[in-house]
Amino acid sequence: MEWPACTNEYEKLLRRMNTPRVAIDNAVCPTATLVKVDSARRHGILLDAVQVLTDLNLSIKKAYISSDGKWFMDVFHVTDQQGNKLTDESVIKYIEQSLGSIHNERTNHSNGLTALELTGTDRVGLLSEVFAVLADLQCDVVEAKVWTHNGRIASLIYVKDCDSGSTIEDSQKINRIEVRLRNILKGDNDIRSAKTTVALSVMHTERRLHQMMFADRDYERTPILKFTSDSPLVTVQNWAERGYSVVNVQCKDRIKLLFDLVCNLTDMEYVVFHATITTNGDQAYLEFYIRHKDGTPISSEPERQRVIQCLKAAVERRASEGVRLELCAEDKQGLLAEVMRIFRENALNVTRAEISTAGNMATNVFYVTDAIGNTADPKIIESVRQLIGLSNLEVKELPLLWHQKEEREDQTVGGAVWLSIGSLVRRNLYNLGLIKSCS
Numbered sequence: 001m002e003w004p005a006c007t008n009e010y011e012k013l014l015r016r017m018n019t020p021r022v023a024i025d026n027a028v029c030p031t032a033t034l035v036k037v038d039s040a041r042r043h044g045i046l047l048d049a050v051q052v053l054t055d056l057n058l059s060i061k062k063a064y065i066s067s068d069g070k071w072f073m074d075v076f077h078v079t080d081q082q083g084n085k086l087t088d089e090s091v092i093k094y095i096e097q098s099l100g101s102i103h104n105e106r107t108n109h110s111n112g113l114t115a116l117e118l119t120g121t122d123r124v125g126l127l128s129e130v131f132a133v134l135a136d137l138q139c140d141v142v143e144a145k146v147w148t149h150n151g152r153i154a155s156l157i158y159v160k161d162c163d164s165g166s167t168i169e170d171s172q173k174i175n176r177i178e179v180r181l182r183n184i185l186k187g188d189n190d191i192r193s194a195k196t197t198v199a200l201s202v203m204h205t206e207r208r209l210h211q212m213m214f215a216d217r218d219y220e221r222t223p224i225l226k227f228t229s230d231s232p233l234v235t236v237q238n239w240a241e242r243g244y245s246v247v248n249v250q251c252k253d254r255i256k257l258l259f260d261l262v263c264n265l266t267d268m269e270y271v272v273f274h275a276t277i278t279t280n281g282d283q284a285y286l287e288f289y290i291r292h293k294d295g296t297p298i299s300s301e302p303e304r305q306r307v308i309q310c311l312k313a314a315v316e317r318r319a320s321e322g323v324r325l326e327l328c329a330e331d332k333q334g335l336l337a338e339v340m341r342i343f344r345e346n347a348l349n350v351t352r353a354e355i356s357t358a359g360n361m362a363t364n365v366f367y368v369t370d371a372i373g374n375t376a377d378p379k380i381i382e383s384v385r386q387l388i389g390l391s392n393l394e395v396k397e398l399p400l401l402w403h404q405k406e407e408r409e410d411q412t413v414g415g416a417v418w419l420s421i422g423s424l425v426r427r428n429l430y431n432l433g434l435i436k437s438c439s
Helices: 003-018 045-054 089-100 126-136 171-186 205-215 257-267 301-316 335-345 378-388 400-413 421-431
Strands: 021-025 033-040 059-068 071-079 114-121 139-149 152-161 195-199 233-239 244-252 270-280 283-292 323-330 348-358 361-370 393-397
Touching: 021 089, 033 045, 033 089, 045 059, 045 071, 045 089, 045 257, 059 257, 114 171, 114 205, 126 139, 126 152, 126 171, 126 335, 139 205, 152 205, 171 195, 205 257, 205 301, 233 301, 244 257, 244 270, 244 301, 257 270, 257 283, 257 301, 323 378, 335 348, 335 361, 335 378, 348 378, 378 393
Parallel strands: none
Antiparallel strands: 021 033, 033 071, 059 071, 059 270, 114 152, 114 195, 139 152, 139 348, 233 244, 244 283, 270 283, 323 361, 323 393, 348 361
């Protein structure tokens, strides 16, 4: 008769043992908030922990990761996007609760939306055609993320039926969506690799985008254009005495960098046993000690090269080049199709996009280049802004390549010239309203 009671106590003990212990400390480090996590180890737990932090757009300045036996211990040094410590009690409480429940099984929810997964060959005007088809089929785009890399595109688009305002459940309509989008993605030369999938629910959006591009083997493809010299440096060596493969990554630091790398290592079924992450200025240095899930290190040169290729791709997918444009406007049916049509007619190519809606407002971010991947002409950007609305579409960030070009021009002209080409460029941008200061 007492067996059920014993069972309950045993289950409670297991839960207490497996529940992660989370501590958040603002006193130890003068420049960052420390987030400490101790937990029983399982495959993927590091990714889950990093995901909680990066979903809040926190910057991980340092991290120390160790899995000893069946236990997992992490220390993250984090700041907000302005480089400040975390002081908002609601954010701190959310981190504690989320990290404390990372062992719980996570379910995928549709939130009343239908998810469209698209992969294929990238080209100018592709997104314009995609959103035009969705508008024609009475699909309202609520959220979307688009990545491009090495001439390939992956996109997750969340839509609802315009008439019902809910998930699209009509099988015939779903079939029409798949067929028409697949035909667009195929184009003239991508019959085999273009894919369109309709799902009622998906996992974490950015993790799914990594998986889609990995399955599309974007890492094996040769980039059409190389914009900058900031290519990540990745090395892989075996530490035979300890049975680890040691992965070192050096690249420009940015938000979600650690998530992108850990996501790909996890999906390739490697386990991170130890890791150290440090940043210095705008550079990040990451070292991972990994093994396969079966406990063995990397065993061949082709496998080593594949890991290097995949991790380089993981860094580059989110590091899109181009002018950052932000659209904030009242949402309406066909808004995206109209905006993308204007981009296409002005030969602007979208290299990355994040689309969201809140209430009756649409807030979208686009990274754009010209048709062949070079920095877009400021005059064309201004013309596009005039068409869409100066108050609706704003330039928020100019590409690094543009600034590097200015520096090279300044150095070439030298000090003998009173007004350098670089300052002329800045003055033109100022006159066009693309920057706030010409100094």
